[in-house]
Amino acid sequence: MAMARFFTQFSLLLSSILVVLLPLTFSASDSEALLKLKKSLTNAGALDSWVPGSSPCNGPQGAWRGLVCQGSAVTGLRLEGMGLSGTIDVDALVGMPGLSTFSVENNSFTGVIPGINRLGALKVLSLSRNQFSGDIPSGYFVKMGSLKKVRLSYNKFTGEIPVSLARLPNLVGLHLQNNHFSGRIPSFDSPSLNSLNVSNNRLAGEIPSSLSKFSASSFVGNPDLCGEQVGFQCPSTPNNTSKNIIAALMVTLGAILFLMIIFFAIQWRTKKQEINLEVVQVQPCGSSNDAVEVPISMVAETEERTKSACSESDSNISNDGKPSVAELVMVNDEKGVFGLTDLMKASAEVLGNGPLGSSYRVRMANGVTVVVKRIRKMNALGSDAFDAEVKNLGTLRHPNILTPLAYHYRKEEKLIVYEYLSKGSLLYHLQGEGRESDGELDWPTRVKIVRGIAAGLEYLHGEFASRGVPHGNLKSSNVLLGPDYNPFLSDYGFYPLLDNGGLEGLFAYKTPEAMQKRTVSPKSDVYCLGIIILEMLTVQDGNGGTDIGRWVASAFSEGRQAELLDTKIKGCRNSVGSMEKLLRVGVLCTETSPEKRLGIKEAIKMIEDIHEFQIL
Numbered sequence: 030m031a032m033a034r035f036f037t038q039f040s041l042l043l044s045s046i047l048v049v050l051l052p053l054t055f056s057a058s059d060s061e062a063l064l065k066l067k068k069s070l071t072n073a074g075a076l077d078s079w080v081p082g083s084s085p086c087n088g089p090q091g092a093w094r095g096l097v098c099q100g101s102a103v104t105g106l107r108l109e110g111m112g113l114s115g116t117i118d119v120d121a122l123v124g125m126p127g128l129s130t131f132s133v134e135n136n137s138f139t140g141v142i143p144g145i146n147r148l149g150a151l152k153v154l155s156l157s158r159n160q161f162s163g164d165i166p167s168g169y170f171v172k173m174g175s176l177k178k179v180r181l182s183y184n185k186f187t188g189e190i191p192v193s194l195a196r197l198p199n200l201v202g203l204h205l206q207n208n209h210f211s212g213r214i215p216s217f218d219s220p221s222l223n224s225l226n227v228s229n230n231r232l233a234g235e236i237p238s239s240l241s242k243f244s245a246s247s248f249v250g251n252p253d254l255c256g257e258q259v260g261f262q263c264p265s266t267p268n269n270t271s272k273n274i275i276a277a278l279m280v281t282l283g284a285i286l287f288l289m290i291i292f293f294a295i296q297w298r299t300k301k302q303e304i305n306l307e308v309v310q311v312q313p314c315g316s317s318n319d320a321v322e323v324p325i326s327m328v329a330e331t332e333e334r335t336k337s338a339c340s341e342s343d344s345n346i347s348n349d350g351k352p353s354v355a356e357l358v359m360v361n362d363e364k365g366v367f368g369l370t371d372l373m374k375a376s377a378e379v380l381g382n383g384p385l386g387s388s389y390r391v392r393m394a395n396g397v398t399v400v401v402k403r404i405r406k407m408n409a410l411g412s413d414a415f416d417a418e419v420k421n422l423g424t425l426r427h428p429n430i431l432t433p434l435a436y437h438y439r440k441e442e443k444l445i446v447y448e449y450l451s452k453g454s455l456l457y458h459l460q461g462e463g464r465e466s467d468g469e470l471d472w473p474t475r476v477k478i479v480r481g482i483a484a485g486l487e488y489l490h491g492e493f494a495s496r497g498v499p500h501g502n503l504k505s506s507n508v509l510l511g512p513d514y515n516p517f518l519s520d521y522g523f524y525p526l527l528d529n530g531g532l533e534g535l536f537a538y539k540t541p542e543a544m545q546k547r548t549v550s551p552k553s554d555v556y557c558l559g560i561i562i563l564e565m566l567t568v569q570d571g572n573g574g575t576d577i578g579r580w581v582a583s584a585f586s587e588g589r590q591a592e593l594l595d596t597k598i599k600g601c602r603n604s605v606g607s608m609e610k611l612l613r614v615g616v617l618c619t620e621t622s623p624e625k626r627l628g629i630k631e632a633i634k635m636i637e638d639i640h641e642f643q644i645l
Contacts, residue, residue, distance in 0.1 A: 559618025
């Protein structure tokens with residue numbers, strides 16, 4: 030009996046010893062591997078807490094910096110923004126079998142991609158914002174079937190996107206933007222893939238049908254890509270060589286025929302009439318004296334419309350009986366009064382093309398520089414209703430609203446003229462293109478811009494409270510900056526003017542409720558405000574556009590919100606707490622459900638409260 034009691038007590042004691050020692054054994058194993066990894070790195074001052082003799086997860090000072098632990102086992106390495114460089118000792122990492130997350134984002138590593146693919150249990154791999162370069166082998170990811178998220182963006186990787194990456198069965202997010210990848214995009218097999226960004230590379234060819242659910246923002250910056258997402262139809266591919274030859278001959282013959290037609294047309298027109306290359310004098314129906322001046326881009330159509338002017342008097346003749354085909358209507362004369370002739374005679378520079386049309390910068394003879402927006406699919410209203418609507422926009426006055434100056438109405442397209450602001454758009458600065466000596470957006474300036482955007486949006490919500498969506502097209506490219514970085518909202522109030530095809534180009538129609546139910550509301554503007562806030566605070570390793578909202582929400586659900594903040598923003602060193610508060614506002618504004626989303630007044634109150642804590 031005594032012997033049995035002895036064995037029982039001995040077993041209990043042994044079990045207790047094992048319970049205490051086993052975690053220490055695992056910690057020692059991880060500690061050895063981590064210290065070996067540290068030796069392979071340079072500029073590793075941020076890892077001063079990694080010292081021999083202490084437990085990586087349960088030391089007296091807490092866990093070593095950059096570790097994610099479960100109990101006493103290391104499950105993740107998040108060595109982000111630490112200025113690290115050197116060689117990543119993958120042999121050391123192999124000695125950590127519990128490792129599921131490895132991130133060295135925003136450091137200074139160079140060279141080809143390291144052999145991280147030896148870590149078959151990894152679920153998250155992030156090498157973004159370093160200087161890695163070279164091709165990634167096609168089969169690099171074959172043995173990494175557990176991977177869910179891969180972030181390789183903002184490096185210098187070249188070659189084709191590895192096919193093995195597209196075959197990962199559990200892939201949820203993939204960010205490859207801002208590299209030098211070339212060739213075709215492989216077809217992705219993972220049905221769980223819900224976040225993708227391959228923008229700003231050198232990719233070419235047709236976007237695979239397996240990626241049809243992703244928006245254009247996932248693919249921009251690859252001029253040789255084609256497909257519905259980027260608005261470029263892919264050329265048809267002949268099945269054999271003979272078809273190629275026939276197609277080439279047809280194209281050649283067509284080109285020759287086209288040139289002949291142009292040649293004879295020029296000859297005929299030269300004999301029939303003299304043409305002024307800048308201005309065509311068109312006699313309105315029923316008049317022999319008054320002529321109107323029309324830009325050269327409108328010549329062909331103006332001539333055609335003149336022939337049938339008497340039968341189309343409603344579209345060509347205004348209420349006072351004067352021709353309106355070339356009329357420029359001033360709705361705001363704060364920058365002076367000018368006409369279409371003044372615009373036509375001035376030199377124009379293309380600023381860009383967007384979903385609604387093109388924008389041009391025009392410097393006129395009187396020294397005034399304006400932006401002319403050429404918009405199609407704005408045919409929801411007739412000329413009188415359109416006139417009343419745009420004139421109403423011309424009466425708006427607010428420190429954060431860019432009021433239109435004039436408009437030109439044609440059935441096929443409309444011109445809307447705004448004042449030109451030399452600092453450009455907020456997007457221009459966030460992308461780093463505006464970082465001249467006085468142009469970088471520091472933390473106080475970003476707070477000022479957010480406050481101004483919210484104030485302007487609140488004003489529009491008061492003025493257009495009865496509309497489906499008051500602004501409708503709020504995004505960083507439509508926030509323009511004045512000389513003192515005061516923000517001005519542009520491209521607002523288009524909702525009642527656009528036909529159904531034009532409405533699709535509004536940013537409000539990229540919100541979750543619009544994508545799912547084809548509905549918009551004032552809360553859609555709030556969602557767009559939230560996207561801008563997230564763009565201004567984060568390292569933007571999301572998809573850009575509305576995809577950044579899903580990316581940030583995913584990070585919040587994983588407890589990684591501290592990693593999102595862009596710590597390179599000037600003046601943010603003592604304002605991390607305020608940045609986190611504003612980030613929270615952005616998250617609340619981008620709630621998927623409009624019912625759970627902040628209202629504009631709630632958002633402004635939270636932004637005002639945050640401002641009080643800034644160290645300016």
